[in-house]
Amino acid sequence: MNLPEAFKEKMKNLMGESYQDLLDSYDKPESKGIRTNTLKLTPKELAGKLPFETQGVAWCQEGFYIDHEVRPGKNPYYYAGLYYVQEPTAMAAVEVLAPEPGDWVLDLCAAPGGKSTQIGAKLQGQGLLVANELVNSRAGILSTNIERIGIKNAIVTNEFPERLVDSFYQSFDRILVDAPCSGEGMFRKDSGALADWSLERVSRCVGKQEKILESAHRLLKPGGVLVYSTCTFSPEEDEQIIEAFIHKYDYELESIELPGIDDHGRVEWTLNYEQAIEKTLRIMPMNVRGEGHFIAKLKKTAAGSEQKEIKQGYSKSRLKKASRTELLDYRDFAKNALEKSFYQGFEERLYLLGEHLYAIPAGIALETIANLKLLRTGLHLGTFKKNRFEPSYALGMALKLSEAKNVCDLKDEAQAYQYLKGEALNIRAEKGWILVGYDGHPLGFGKASEGMIKNHYPKGLRIRKK
Numbered sequence: 001m002n003l004p005e006a007f008k009e010k011m012k013n014l015m016g017e018s019y020q021d022l023l024d025s026y027d028k029p030e031s032k033g034i035r036t037n038t039l040k041l042t043p044k045e046l047a048g049k050l051p052f053e054t055q056g057v058a059w060c061q062e063g064f065y066i067d068h069e070v071r072p073g074k075n076p077y078y079y080a081g082l083y084y085v086q087e088p089t090a091m092a093a094v095e096v097l098a099p100e101p102g103d104w105v106l107d108l109c110a111a112p113g114g115k116s117t118q119i120g121a122k123l124q125g126q127g128l129l130v131a132n133e134l135v136n137s138r139a140g141i142l143s144t145n146i147e148r149i150g151i152k153n154a155i156v157t158n159e160f161p162e163r164l165v166d167s168f169y170q171s172f173d174r175i176l177v178d179a180p181c182s183g184e185g186m187f188r189k190d191s192g193a194l195a196d197w198s199l200e201r202v203s204r205c206v207g208k209q210e211k212i213l214e215s216a217h218r219l220l221k222p223g224g225v226l227v228y229s230t231c232t233f234s235p236e237e238d239e240q241i242i243e244a245f246i247h248k249y250d251y252e253l254e255s256i257e258l259p260g261i262d263d264h265g266r267v268e269w270t271l272n273y274e275q276a277i278e279k280t281l282r283i284m285p286m287n288v289r290g291e292g293h294f295i296a297k298l299k300k301t302a303a304g305s306e307q308k309e310i311k312q313g314y315s316k317s318r319l320k321k322a323s324r325t326e327l328l329d330y331r332d333f334a335k336n337a338l339e340k341s342f343y344q345g346f347e348e349r350l351y352l353l354g355e356h357l358y359a360i361p362a363g364i365a366l367e368t369i370a371n372l373k374l375l376r377t378g379l380h381l382g383t384f385k386k387n388r389f390e391p392s393y394a395l396g397m398a399l400k401l402s403e404a405k406n407v408c409d410l411k412d413e414a415q416a417y418q419y420l421k422g423e424a425l426n427i428r429a430e431k432g433w434i435l436v437g438y439d440g441h442p443l444g445f446g447k448a449s450e451g452m453i454k455n456h457y458p459k460g461l462r463i464r465k466k
Protein backbone atom coordinates (compact mmCIF):
# COMPACT_ATOMS: atom_id res chain seq x y z
CA MET A 1 0.00 0.00 0.00
CA ASN A 2 1.26 3.44 -0.91
CA LEU A 3 1.36 5.20 2.49
CA PRO A 4 2.24 8.93 2.83
CA GLU A 5 5.96 9.42 3.64
CA ALA A 6 5.24 11.80 6.54
CA PHE A 7 2.90 9.20 8.08
CA LYS A 8 5.50 6.44 7.74
CA GLU A 9 8.19 8.58 9.32
CA LYS A 10 5.95 9.57 12.22
CA MET A 11 4.87 5.99 12.94
CA LYS A 12 8.43 4.69 12.66
CA ASN A 13 9.57 7.19 15.31
CA LEU A 14 6.64 6.36 17.58
CA MET A 15 6.61 2.60 17.22
CA GLY A 16 10.26 1.60 17.01
CA GLU A 17 10.55 -2.20 16.70
CA SER A 18 6.86 -2.88 16.10
CA TYR A 19 6.71 -0.45 13.16
CA GLN A 20 7.36 -3.23 10.61
CA ASP A 21 4.43 -5.26 12.04
CA LEU A 22 2.16 -2.25 11.47
CA LEU A 23 3.40 -1.92 7.88
CA ASP A 24 2.84 -5.65 7.24
CA SER A 25 -0.73 -5.40 8.56
CA TYR A 26 -1.63 -3.13 5.63
CA ASP A 27 -1.06 -6.03 3.22
CA LYS A 28 -3.59 -8.28 4.94
CA PRO A 29 -7.20 -8.25 3.69
CA GLU A 30 -9.63 -6.04 5.59
CA SER A 31 -11.95 -7.71 8.12
CA LYS A 32 -15.64 -7.68 7.39
CA GLY A 33 -18.38 -8.08 9.94
CA ILE A 34 -22.07 -7.96 10.71
CA ARG A 35 -23.81 -7.33 14.02
CA THR A 36 -27.10 -8.99 15.00
CA ASN A 37 -30.04 -6.67 15.57
CA THR A 38 -31.24 -7.96 18.93
CA LEU A 39 -34.43 -5.89 18.61
CA LYS A 40 -35.46 -8.57 16.12
CA LEU A 41 -33.67 -11.84 16.94
CA THR A 42 -30.76 -13.48 18.81
CA PRO A 43 -27.26 -14.03 17.35
CA LYS A 44 -27.92 -17.78 17.31
CA GLU A 45 -31.18 -17.34 15.41
CA LEU A 46 -29.44 -15.07 12.90
CA ALA A 47 -26.53 -17.47 12.33
CA GLY A 48 -29.07 -20.24 11.71
CA LYS A 49 -30.75 -18.24 8.93
CA LEU A 50 -27.76 -16.84 7.06
CA PRO A 51 -26.63 -18.45 3.79
CA PHE A 52 -22.95 -17.65 4.56
CA GLU A 53 -20.42 -18.73 7.22
CA THR A 54 -20.02 -16.65 10.37
CA GLN A 55 -17.45 -16.61 13.16
CA GLY A 56 -18.01 -14.90 16.53
CA VAL A 57 -16.29 -11.63 17.50
CA ALA A 58 -14.64 -12.03 20.95
CA TRP A 59 -15.58 -8.58 22.33
CA CYS A 60 -19.13 -8.34 21.02
CA GLN A 61 -21.60 -11.18 21.60
CA GLU A 62 -23.81 -9.95 18.76
CA GLY A 63 -20.93 -9.59 16.27
CA PHE A 64 -19.74 -11.97 13.54
CA TYR A 65 -16.82 -12.03 11.15
CA ILE A 66 -17.80 -12.90 7.60
CA ASP A 67 -15.63 -13.83 4.64
CA HIS A 68 -14.40 -10.81 2.68
CA GLU A 69 -16.05 -12.17 -0.50
CA VAL A 70 -19.54 -12.12 1.07
CA ARG A 71 -21.75 -9.14 0.19
CA PRO A 72 -23.98 -8.90 3.26
CA GLY A 73 -25.90 -5.88 1.94
CA LYS A 74 -27.28 -8.10 -0.85
CA ASN A 75 -29.64 -10.26 1.15
CA PRO A 76 -33.34 -9.83 2.04
CA TYR A 77 -32.43 -10.35 5.72
CA TYR A 78 -30.38 -7.15 5.51
CA TYR A 79 -33.46 -5.24 4.29
CA ALA A 80 -35.52 -6.86 7.06
CA GLY A 81 -33.08 -5.19 9.49
CA LEU A 82 -31.86 -8.46 11.01
CA TYR A 83 -28.26 -7.19 11.05
CA TYR A 84 -26.09 -4.13 10.54
CA VAL A 85 -22.93 -4.37 8.44
CA GLN A 86 -20.10 -3.20 10.71
CA GLU A 87 -16.35 -3.66 10.87
CA PRO A 88 -15.65 -5.92 13.93
CA THR A 89 -13.35 -3.56 15.89
CA ALA A 90 -15.84 -0.70 15.37
CA MET A 91 -18.22 -2.74 17.60
CA ALA A 92 -15.93 -2.26 20.61
CA ALA A 93 -16.77 1.38 21.53
CA VAL A 94 -20.44 0.67 22.36
CA GLU A 95 -19.43 -2.42 24.33
CA VAL A 96 -17.34 -0.04 26.44
CA LEU A 97 -20.19 2.51 26.67
CA ALA A 98 -22.48 -0.35 27.85
CA PRO A 99 -25.83 1.48 27.75
CA GLU A 100 -28.67 -0.12 29.70
CA PRO A 101 -32.44 -0.07 29.04
CA GLY A 102 -33.84 3.19 30.45
CA ASP A 103 -30.65 5.24 30.00
CA TRP A 104 -30.59 8.56 28.15
CA VAL A 105 -27.80 8.15 25.61
CA LEU A 106 -26.33 10.68 23.17
CA ASP A 107 -24.32 9.67 20.11
CA LEU A 108 -22.79 13.02 19.12
CA CYS A 109 -21.13 12.06 15.81
CA ALA A 110 -23.50 9.37 14.67
CA ALA A 111 -23.65 8.88 10.89
CA PRO A 112 -23.94 6.46 9.20
CA GLY A 113 -25.24 4.85 12.36
CA GLY A 114 -23.19 1.75 13.20
CA LYS A 115 -22.84 2.71 16.81
CA SER A 116 -26.26 4.37 17.15
CA THR A 117 -28.01 1.20 15.96
CA GLN A 118 -25.89 -0.81 18.42
CA ILE A 119 -26.92 1.56 21.24
CA GLY A 120 -30.59 1.39 20.14
CA ALA A 121 -30.49 -2.42 20.31
CA LYS A 122 -28.95 -2.34 23.79
CA LEU A 123 -31.67 0.07 25.02
CA GLN A 124 -34.37 -2.42 23.90
CA GLY A 125 -36.88 0.42 23.37
CA GLN A 126 -36.51 1.86 26.89
CA GLY A 127 -34.95 5.24 27.60
CA LEU A 128 -33.80 7.65 24.92
CA LEU A 129 -31.27 7.69 22.11
CA VAL A 130 -30.35 11.06 20.61
CA ALA A 131 -28.36 10.40 17.43
CA ASN A 132 -26.75 13.58 16.16
CA GLU A 133 -24.93 14.16 12.88
CA LEU A 134 -23.55 17.47 11.69
CA VAL A 135 -23.50 16.78 7.94
CA ASN A 136 -27.04 16.93 6.57
CA SER A 137 -26.73 14.28 3.83
CA ARG A 138 -25.10 11.88 6.30
CA ALA A 139 -27.85 12.56 8.85
CA GLY A 140 -30.40 11.32 6.27
CA ILE A 141 -28.54 8.00 5.92
CA LEU A 142 -28.36 7.73 9.72
CA SER A 143 -32.10 8.24 9.96
CA THR A 144 -32.85 5.53 7.37
CA ASN A 145 -30.56 3.07 9.16
CA ILE A 146 -32.30 3.76 12.47
CA GLU A 147 -35.63 3.09 10.77
CA ARG A 148 -34.48 -0.14 9.10
CA ILE A 149 -33.24 -1.48 12.44
CA GLY A 150 -36.68 -0.67 13.94
CA ILE A 151 -35.61 1.66 16.77
CA LYS A 152 -38.65 3.34 18.33
CA ASN A 153 -37.10 5.59 21.01
CA ALA A 154 -34.62 7.65 18.96
CA ILE A 155 -34.44 11.29 18.00
CA VAL A 156 -32.20 12.17 15.04
CA THR A 157 -30.76 15.69 15.10
CA ASN A 158 -28.64 17.54 12.54
CA GLU A 159 -26.74 20.03 14.69
CA PHE A 160 -23.38 21.39 15.76
CA PRO A 161 -22.77 19.65 19.11
CA GLU A 162 -22.75 22.97 21.01
CA ARG A 163 -26.30 23.71 19.77
CA LEU A 164 -27.57 20.70 21.72
CA VAL A 165 -26.46 22.18 25.04
CA ASP A 166 -29.42 24.58 25.38
CA SER A 167 -31.82 21.65 25.08
CA PHE A 168 -29.95 18.94 26.95
CA TYR A 169 -27.60 20.56 29.48
CA GLN A 170 -26.31 17.78 31.81
CA SER A 171 -29.11 15.45 30.67
CA PHE A 172 -27.42 12.27 29.47
CA ASP A 173 -26.36 9.17 31.42
CA ARG A 174 -23.96 8.14 28.66
CA ILE A 175 -22.41 9.95 25.72
CA LEU A 176 -20.44 8.54 22.82
CA VAL A 177 -18.05 10.81 20.93
CA ASP A 178 -16.96 8.74 17.93
CA ALA A 179 -14.97 11.67 16.68
CA PRO A 180 -14.24 12.80 13.13
CA CYS A 181 -10.53 11.96 12.85
CA SER A 182 -7.63 11.54 10.45
CA GLY A 183 -8.63 7.87 9.91
CA GLU A 184 -5.14 6.33 10.01
CA GLY A 185 -6.62 3.07 11.32
CA MET A 186 -8.86 2.83 8.24
CA PHE A 187 -6.28 3.18 5.44
CA ARG A 188 -6.74 -0.50 4.50
CA LYS A 189 -10.49 -0.12 4.19
CA ASP A 190 -11.05 3.48 3.19
CA SER A 191 -9.00 4.87 0.31
CA GLY A 192 -10.57 8.32 0.94
CA ALA A 193 -8.95 8.52 4.40
CA LEU A 194 -5.60 7.64 2.82
CA ALA A 195 -5.94 10.23 0.05
CA ASP A 196 -7.02 13.01 2.47
CA TRP A 197 -4.33 12.39 5.09
CA SER A 198 -1.78 15.09 5.98
CA LEU A 199 -0.13 16.38 9.15
CA GLU A 200 -2.26 19.54 8.81
CA ARG A 201 -5.39 17.40 8.70
CA VAL A 202 -4.35 15.77 11.99
CA SER A 203 -4.10 19.26 13.58
CA ARG A 204 -7.48 20.32 12.14
CA CYS A 205 -9.08 17.17 13.56
CA VAL A 206 -7.66 17.94 17.02
CA GLY A 207 -9.34 21.37 16.94
CA LYS A 208 -12.71 19.78 16.09
CA GLN A 209 -12.32 17.03 18.68
CA GLU A 210 -11.57 19.51 21.48
CA LYS A 211 -14.73 21.47 20.66
CA ILE A 212 -16.89 18.34 20.47
CA LEU A 213 -15.53 17.05 23.78
CA GLU A 214 -16.28 20.36 25.47
CA SER A 215 -19.91 20.11 24.35
CA ALA A 216 -20.05 16.48 25.47
CA HIS A 217 -18.85 17.56 28.91
CA ARG A 218 -21.67 20.11 29.18
CA LEU A 219 -24.26 17.56 28.02
CA LEU A 220 -23.29 14.75 30.42
CA LYS A 221 -24.92 14.27 33.83
CA PRO A 222 -22.61 14.33 36.86
CA GLY A 223 -21.71 10.68 37.46
CA GLY A 224 -22.34 9.93 33.77
CA VAL A 225 -20.05 8.03 31.40
CA LEU A 226 -18.35 9.53 28.34
CA VAL A 227 -16.72 7.26 25.78
CA TYR A 228 -14.35 8.86 23.28
CA SER A 229 -13.26 6.84 20.26
CA THR A 230 -11.33 7.39 17.05
CA CYS A 231 -10.13 5.22 14.20
CA THR A 232 -6.70 6.80 14.08
CA PHE A 233 -3.26 6.16 15.58
CA SER A 234 -2.07 9.74 15.99
CA PRO A 235 -1.35 10.45 19.70
CA GLU A 236 -2.50 14.08 19.27
CA GLU A 237 -6.05 12.82 18.55
CA ASP A 238 -5.91 9.97 21.11
CA GLU A 239 -3.75 9.94 24.26
CA GLN A 240 -2.93 13.67 24.20
CA ILE A 241 -6.46 14.94 23.76
CA ILE A 242 -7.68 12.74 26.63
CA GLU A 243 -4.78 13.78 28.85
CA ALA A 244 -5.62 17.47 28.27
CA PHE A 245 -9.35 16.79 28.87
CA ILE A 246 -8.89 15.12 32.26
CA HIS A 247 -6.49 17.87 33.33
CA LYS A 248 -9.10 20.52 32.43
CA TYR A 249 -12.33 18.92 33.71
CA ASP A 250 -13.39 16.68 36.63
CA TYR A 251 -13.23 13.21 35.13
CA GLU A 252 -11.72 9.86 36.03
CA LEU A 253 -10.50 7.44 33.41
CA GLU A 254 -12.00 3.97 33.92
CA SER A 255 -10.20 0.74 33.03
CA ILE A 256 -11.54 -1.09 30.01
CA GLU A 257 -11.75 -4.88 29.96
CA LEU A 258 -12.79 -6.37 26.64
CA PRO A 259 -12.25 -10.06 25.78
CA GLY A 260 -9.73 -10.47 22.96
CA ILE A 261 -8.24 -6.95 23.18
CA ASP A 262 -5.32 -6.40 25.49
CA ASP A 263 -3.46 -3.32 24.37
CA HIS A 264 -3.51 0.08 26.02
CA GLY A 265 -2.88 3.77 25.42
CA ARG A 266 0.78 4.72 25.49
CA VAL A 267 1.79 6.94 28.44
CA GLU A 268 5.02 7.74 26.56
CA TRP A 269 2.97 9.27 23.73
CA THR A 270 1.37 11.86 26.03
CA LEU A 271 2.79 15.34 26.68
CA ASN A 272 2.76 15.13 30.53
CA TYR A 273 3.23 11.39 31.18
CA GLU A 274 -0.24 11.02 32.71
CA GLN A 275 -0.20 7.44 34.07
CA ALA A 276 -4.00 7.09 33.94
CA ILE A 277 -3.74 7.00 30.12
CA GLU A 278 -2.81 3.32 30.55
CA LYS A 279 -6.51 2.73 31.21
CA THR A 280 -7.43 3.64 27.62
CA LEU A 281 -7.59 1.03 24.87
CA ARG A 282 -5.57 0.87 21.67
CA ILE A 283 -6.70 -1.54 18.99
CA MET A 284 -3.80 -2.09 16.60
CA PRO A 285 -4.38 -4.07 13.37
CA MET A 286 -1.28 -6.22 13.85
CA ASN A 287 -2.60 -7.55 17.19
CA VAL A 288 -6.29 -7.95 16.45
CA ARG A 289 -8.37 -9.14 13.48
CA GLY A 290 -9.78 -5.76 12.51
CA GLU A 291 -8.92 -2.13 11.85
CA GLY A 292 -7.21 0.38 14.19
CA HIS A 293 -9.09 2.22 16.95
CA PHE A 294 -8.56 4.11 20.20
CA ILE A 295 -11.13 4.14 23.05
CA ALA A 296 -11.23 6.04 26.35
CA LYS A 297 -13.90 5.63 29.04
CA LEU A 298 -14.38 8.62 31.34
CA LYS A 299 -16.59 9.12 34.37
CA LYS A 300 -17.73 12.65 35.24
CA THR A 301 -16.98 13.15 38.91
CA ALA A 302 -18.49 16.62 39.54
CA ALA A 303 -21.30 18.80 38.20
CA GLY A 304 -20.45 21.68 35.86
CA SER A 305 -20.49 25.10 37.52
CA GLU A 306 -22.59 26.81 34.82
CA GLN A 307 -25.96 28.11 35.93
CA LYS A 308 -27.78 26.92 32.87
CA GLU A 309 -31.47 26.53 32.30
CA ILE A 310 -33.00 24.51 29.52
CA LYS A 311 -34.28 27.00 26.95
CA GLN A 312 -38.00 27.16 26.36
CA GLY A 313 -38.62 27.30 22.63
CA TYR A 314 -42.06 25.75 22.46
CA SER A 315 -43.76 28.59 20.65
CA LYS A 316 -41.35 28.30 17.72
CA SER A 317 -41.88 24.59 17.27
CA ARG A 318 -43.64 23.23 14.20
CA LEU A 319 -44.29 20.06 16.21
CA LYS A 320 -47.67 20.19 17.90
CA LYS A 321 -49.68 17.84 20.01
CA ALA A 322 -52.24 16.11 17.81
CA SER A 323 -55.88 16.81 18.64
CA ARG A 324 -58.58 14.18 18.92
CA THR A 325 -60.17 15.09 15.56
CA GLU A 326 -56.83 15.25 13.77
CA LEU A 327 -56.18 11.71 14.94
CA LEU A 328 -59.44 10.13 13.74
CA ASP A 329 -57.99 8.58 10.58
CA TYR A 330 -54.91 7.31 12.41
CA ARG A 331 -57.07 5.77 15.14
CA ASP A 332 -59.15 4.01 12.48
CA PHE A 333 -55.99 2.63 10.91
CA ALA A 334 -54.49 1.55 14.24
CA LYS A 335 -57.68 -0.20 15.32
CA ASN A 336 -58.06 -2.08 12.04
CA ALA A 337 -54.42 -2.86 11.25
CA LEU A 338 -52.45 -3.14 14.52
CA GLU A 339 -52.65 -5.01 17.79
CA LYS A 340 -53.60 -2.71 20.69
CA SER A 341 -50.60 -3.90 22.72
CA PHE A 342 -48.35 -2.17 20.16
CA TYR A 343 -49.92 1.29 20.09
CA GLN A 344 -51.62 1.82 23.44
CA GLY A 345 -48.34 2.73 25.20
CA PHE A 346 -47.77 5.88 23.13
CA GLU A 347 -51.35 7.23 22.88
CA GLU A 348 -50.36 10.25 25.00
CA ARG A 349 -47.23 10.98 22.98
CA LEU A 350 -48.67 11.60 19.51
CA TYR A 351 -47.40 14.74 17.77
CA LEU A 352 -47.85 16.26 14.33
CA LEU A 353 -45.16 17.83 12.19
CA GLY A 354 -47.11 19.12 9.21
CA GLU A 355 -48.91 16.05 7.88
CA HIS A 356 -46.50 13.62 9.59
CA LEU A 357 -47.49 11.81 12.77
CA TYR A 358 -44.86 10.85 15.36
CA ALA A 359 -44.83 9.01 18.68
CA ILE A 360 -42.17 10.97 20.53
CA PRO A 361 -40.02 9.07 23.06
CA ALA A 362 -41.30 8.90 26.65
CA GLY A 363 -39.92 11.53 29.01
CA ILE A 364 -39.11 14.12 26.32
CA ALA A 365 -40.73 17.50 26.83
CA LEU A 366 -41.49 19.19 23.53
CA GLU A 367 -40.09 22.51 24.72
CA THR A 368 -36.66 20.98 25.22
CA ILE A 369 -36.25 19.98 21.58
CA ALA A 370 -38.29 22.67 19.84
CA ASN A 371 -35.32 24.73 18.67
CA LEU A 372 -33.34 21.87 17.20
CA LYS A 373 -33.00 20.78 13.60
CA LEU A 374 -34.80 17.45 13.87
CA LEU A 375 -34.80 14.76 11.22
CA ARG A 376 -36.75 12.17 13.19
CA THR A 377 -38.62 12.92 16.40
CA GLY A 378 -39.15 9.42 17.67
CA LEU A 379 -41.15 6.85 15.75
CA HIS A 380 -42.61 8.16 12.50
CA LEU A 381 -46.00 6.47 12.37
CA GLY A 382 -47.19 7.76 9.03
CA THR A 383 -48.62 10.58 6.96
CA PHE A 384 -52.08 12.10 6.57
CA LYS A 385 -52.90 12.31 2.87
CA LYS A 386 -56.22 13.88 1.84
CA ASN A 387 -57.86 12.73 5.05
CA ARG A 388 -56.40 9.24 4.75
CA PHE A 389 -53.69 7.90 7.01
CA GLU A 390 -50.80 6.13 5.29
CA PRO A 391 -48.49 4.05 7.55
CA SER A 392 -44.76 4.69 7.20
CA TYR A 393 -41.79 2.45 6.42
CA ALA A 394 -40.47 3.23 9.94
CA LEU A 395 -43.67 1.89 11.50
CA GLY A 396 -43.49 -1.27 9.38
CA MET A 397 -39.93 -1.92 10.52
CA ALA A 398 -40.68 -1.21 14.20
CA LEU A 399 -43.49 -3.80 14.25
CA LYS A 400 -43.27 -7.52 14.74
CA LEU A 401 -45.35 -9.46 12.22
CA SER A 402 -47.47 -10.66 15.16
CA GLU A 403 -48.37 -7.03 15.99
CA ALA A 404 -50.10 -6.45 12.63
CA LYS A 405 -53.52 -7.91 11.86
CA ASN A 406 -53.11 -8.34 8.11
CA VAL A 407 -49.82 -9.98 7.18
CA CYS A 408 -48.18 -11.56 4.15
CA ASP A 409 -45.04 -13.44 5.20
CA LEU A 410 -43.10 -14.30 2.04
CA LYS A 411 -41.05 -17.48 2.16
CA ASP A 412 -39.56 -17.19 -1.28
CA GLU A 413 -36.42 -15.02 -1.74
CA ALA A 414 -37.41 -14.14 -5.32
CA GLN A 415 -40.74 -12.73 -4.07
CA ALA A 416 -38.93 -10.74 -1.38
CA TYR A 417 -36.75 -9.16 -4.10
CA GLN A 418 -39.87 -8.45 -6.14
CA TYR A 419 -41.25 -6.48 -3.17
CA LEU A 420 -37.91 -4.73 -2.49
CA LYS A 421 -37.74 -3.66 -6.14
CA GLY A 422 -41.10 -1.93 -5.74
CA GLU A 423 -43.17 -4.39 -7.78
CA ALA A 424 -46.74 -5.39 -6.99
CA LEU A 425 -47.21 -8.92 -5.63
CA ASN A 426 -49.68 -11.27 -7.26
CA ILE A 427 -51.06 -12.50 -3.97
CA ARG A 428 -54.66 -12.61 -2.76
CA ALA A 429 -55.07 -11.21 0.74
CA GLU A 430 -57.62 -9.48 2.92
CA LYS A 431 -58.32 -5.98 1.56
CA GLY A 432 -56.48 -3.04 3.13
CA TRP A 433 -53.07 -2.23 4.59
CA ILE A 434 -50.93 -5.33 4.89
CA LEU A 435 -47.52 -5.82 6.50
CA VAL A 436 -45.26 -7.65 4.04
CA GLY A 437 -42.52 -9.75 5.62
CA TYR A 438 -39.83 -12.21 4.67
CA ASP A 439 -39.27 -15.35 6.73
CA GLY A 440 -40.95 -13.95 9.85
CA HIS A 441 -39.72 -10.32 9.77
CA PRO A 442 -41.30 -7.19 8.23
CA LEU A 443 -39.96 -5.53 5.08
CA GLY A 444 -42.63 -2.81 4.87
CA PHE A 445 -46.26 -2.11 4.05
CA GLY A 446 -48.36 -2.91 1.03
CA LYS A 447 -52.04 -2.45 0.23
CA ALA A 448 -54.12 -5.47 -0.75
CA SER A 449 -57.06 -5.41 -3.13
CA GLU A 450 -58.42 -7.53 -5.98
CA GLY A 451 -55.91 -10.37 -5.82
CA MET A 452 -52.89 -8.04 -5.66
CA ILE A 453 -50.67 -6.40 -3.07
CA LYS A 454 -49.79 -2.88 -4.19
CA ASN A 455 -46.25 -1.94 -3.23
CA HIS A 456 -45.63 0.79 -0.62
CA TYR A 457 -41.89 0.19 -0.11
CA PRO A 458 -40.32 3.72 -0.17
CA LYS A 459 -39.19 4.71 -3.66
CA GLY A 460 -35.78 5.93 -2.43
CA LEU A 461 -34.97 2.57 -0.85
CA ARG A 462 -36.01 0.28 -3.71
CA ILE A 463 -33.29 -1.96 -5.06
CA ARG A 464 -32.60 -1.99 -8.79
CA LYS A 465 -31.66 -5.61 -9.30
CA LYS A 466 -31.04 -8.72 -7.27
Ligand SMILES: C[S@@+](CC[C@H](N)C(=O)[O-])C[C@H]1O[C@@H](n2cnc3c(N)ncnc32)[C@H](O)[C@@H]1O
Pocket residue numbers: 108109110111112113114115116133134135138160161178179180181208212
Ligand atom coordinates in the same frame (compact mmCIF):
# COMPACT_ATOMS: atom_id res chain seq x y z
C1 LIG B 1 -16.19 8.52 12.72
S1 LIG B 1 -17.58 9.20 11.98
C2 LIG B 1 -18.89 8.51 12.91
C3 LIG B 1 -19.21 7.07 12.62
C4 LIG B 1 -20.44 6.60 13.36
N1 LIG B 1 -20.29 6.80 14.79
C5 LIG B 1 -20.76 5.15 13.11
O1 LIG B 1 -20.44 4.30 13.92
O2 LIG B 1 -21.38 4.85 12.08
C6 LIG B 1 -17.57 10.86 12.54
C7 LIG B 1 -18.78 11.70 12.16
O3 LIG B 1 -18.61 13.01 12.71
C8 LIG B 1 -19.17 13.96 11.81
N2 LIG B 1 -18.56 15.29 12.06
C9 LIG B 1 -17.69 15.97 11.28
N3 LIG B 1 -17.37 17.16 11.83
C10 LIG B 1 -18.06 17.24 12.99
C11 LIG B 1 -18.14 18.23 14.01
N4 LIG B 1 -17.46 19.36 13.93
N5 LIG B 1 -18.96 17.98 15.03
C12 LIG B 1 -19.65 16.82 15.11
N6 LIG B 1 -19.59 15.85 14.19
C13 LIG B 1 -18.81 16.05 13.14
C14 LIG B 1 -18.83 13.39 10.45
O4 LIG B 1 -19.71 13.90 9.47
C15 LIG B 1 -18.96 11.90 10.66
O5 LIG B 1 -20.24 11.44 10.28
